[in-house]
Amino acid sequence: MVRTTTSRILVLGAISVLTACGGGGSSGGGSSGGGTPTLPPDNVVLKLDPGTFSEQRAPLNGVPEFDGVLGVYSGAEQTYLSIDEIREAALELDEAIGQSGNTVTLRCDNTGAGTMAFTLNRETQTDFTLEFRNCQLTTSELGAIILDGTYTYVNEITETSSTREVDGFQIVDLTGTIASGGESIAMQGSDAWETSAPLQAGTAPRVEKYTTDALEFLRGSDYQAITDAVTTLASEAGITEVTINSRLIGSAMNGYVDISTETAIKRPTGGGCPGEGVVRIIGEPETSGVDIKYGTNMALPVTDGTEATATIIESAVVEEYDALECDTLIF
Numbered sequence: 353m354v355r356t357t358t359s360r361i362l363v364l365g366a367i368s369v370l371t372a373c374g375g376g377g378s379s380g381g382g383s384s385g386g387g388t389p390t391l392p393p394d395n396v397v398l399k400l401d402p403g404t405f406s407e408q409r410a411p412l413n414g415v416p417e418f419d420g421v422l423g424v425y426s427g428a429e430q431t432y433l434s435i436d437e438i439r440e441a442a443l444e445l446d447e448a449i450g451q452s453g454n455t456v457t458l459r460c461d462n463t464g465a466g467t468m469a470f471t472l473n474r475e476t477q478t479d480f481t482l483e484f485r486n487c488q489l490t491t492s493e494l495g496a497i498i499l500d501g502t503y504t505y506v507n508e509i510t511e512t513s514s515t516r517e518v519d520g521f522q523i524v525d526l527t528g529t530i531a532s533g534g535e536s537i538a539m540q541g542s543d544a545w546e547t548s549a550p551l552q553a554g555t556a557p558r559v560e561k562y563t564t565d566a567l568e569f570l571r572g573s574d575y576q577a578i579t580d581a582v583t584t585l586a587s588e589a590g591i592t593e594v595t596i597n598s599r600l601i602g603s604a605m606n607g608y609v610d611i612s613t614e615t616a617i618k619r620p621t622g623g624g625c626p627g628e629g630v631v632r633i634i635g636e637p638e639t640s641g642v643d644i645k646y647g648t649n650m651a652l653p654v655t656d657g658t659e660a661t662a663t664i665i666e667s668a669v670v671e672e673y674d675a676l677e678c679d680t681l682i683f
Contacts, residue, residue, distance in 0.1 A: 388471070388479040388506050392521040396542045396565040402575055403603065410607030412635030415671055418642050418662060421609055421633060424602030425682055428576045430493055431539065431569040435524060437491035439503060442468055442482050462488035466498065479506045488531065496531035514555070518547045524567065541567030543581075557588035564598070577601040592621045594683065596631070609635040617646060617683050625659040625678035633682070640666045644681055 398406050411417050445468060450457040454473075460466035466487040473479035484499040491497060507520035521544035528537050543564040550556040561584050568577035581598035594617040601608040610633070617629030626646035634641040646660045660673040660681055673681060 388473040388481055388504055389523075390506070392506075392544050393523055393542050398566050398568055398577060398579065398601075399540055400538050400568045400570045400575065401577070401601070402570065402573060405575060405603050405607055406577065406579070406601050408607040409634075409636035409638065410602070410605040410609050412609060412633065412642065413637065413640045413666070414664060415662075415669060417605070417635070418633070418664070418671070420605040421600070421602075421635070421642075422680060422682070424576055424600060424605050426680070427574070427602065427604070428569070428578055428600065431567070431576060434491060434493040434569070435503075435522075435539065437493055438489060438497075438499070438526070439482070439505070441489040441491055442470075442484075442487075442503070460484075460487035461490060461496070462486070462498065473506075480504070484526065484528075494530055494537065497528050497537065498531060499526050499528035501526035501528075511551070514551055516549050516551055518545070520545055530571075535572050536570075538570045539568065541565070541577075543567055554589075557586045560585040560587075568601075573603065575601070575603040587621045590621050591618055593618050594626075594629070596682075605635075607635065609633050609641075611682060614643070619646075619683065625675050626683050629683070631682050640664065644683075646678075646683065 410421070412421065445458040445460060447459040448456050449459055449467070455469050455471040457467050457469050460468055467485045468487045469483040469485070471481045471483070481502060481504040483502050486498060486500060488496060488498045502523075502525050504523045505520070506522075507518065510517050510519075521542060523542045525540045526538065529535060530537060541564070543562065545560070545562050547558070547560045549558040561582070563583075564578050564581040566577065566579045568575070577600075579599045579601065581596075583594065583596045583598075586593045595613045596617075597612045599608050599610055612632055613629060614632045615628070615630040617626045617631070619626035619629075628647040630646070631644040632641060633644070641664075643663045643665060644660060645663065659675045659678045662671040662673070662681070663669070
């Protein structure tokens with residue numbers, strides 16, 4: 353898979369290039385060819401919350417609390433990156449030690465102690481399930497990790513006379529430890545994508561929709577999750593319009609916040625700080641929260657103005673962000 357992330361939160365924000373994705377677990381959909389479901393799972397729910405973080409709003413009535421939200425947001429982004437890296441590291445394993453039908457068993461980095469079973473869907477030859485059995489892999493985000501569980505990928509590409517469409521989903525159900533120190537990790541949930549792009553550039557917008565019913569990550573006692581997330585992107589003539597709706601949950605902020613676009617975000621398709629748009633974050637109290645407004649003084653040089661402001665709704669406290677700081681915000 354090749355995927356360029358430009359804040360991949362909620363579902364995480366935006367994926368600008370998608371040719372394939374991965375996932376793990378089992379599905380409510382039926383099997384096709386052995387190894388992968390044909391439909392995304394139904395009723396994905398949270399399972400890893402170690403407290404009541406998913407049941408209570410996080411306090412959000414000042415800049416310190418807002419900084420805490422940004423920290424959880426950043427951590428959730430790293431979860432997506434970790435899942436990507438686990439898939440990529442697993443697909444690089446190449447020492448086969450057995451095969452049964454369309455399932456190949458491979459050795460992991462901990463030779464002699466861990467294995468991974470790779471099951472390919474016979475019908476599509478692209479969809480697959482990875483089953484980890486005490487399997488050690490190395491990732492940039494988490495370092496060397498030892499995993500058990502499953503990770504499934506389903507992706508369908510179709511073309512008409514004018515468009516190319518990609519539809520798929522991933523399911524994650526993994527537990528394990530970080531090799532250095534033995535800290536426990538767990539990740540589970542599912543997300544899905546639908547994209548449509550014109551075969552001839554410029555004839556229609558590229559449209560993308562990403563949904564996450566629930567995706568969560570637990571490292572030791574640090575918990576982060578995304579639920580009820582829908583992100584849409586429409587890209588045309590060098591401009592991408594983004595709308596987001598999501599619930600972000602985290603132990604570090606002691607609860608959850610709801611995130612939505614009050615005004616659609618518009619930014620250069622290649623990335624960078626948006627030129628316009630308003631993102632609203634609501635925690636506790638529900639009458640307060642933070643508005644992130646993009647595009648303040650955009651006509652001025654960066655040294656003379658800000659690219660974004662974060663305003664505490666009730667108190668009108670304002671934090672300013674220049675073009676270098678803007679990418680720490682939610683868009």
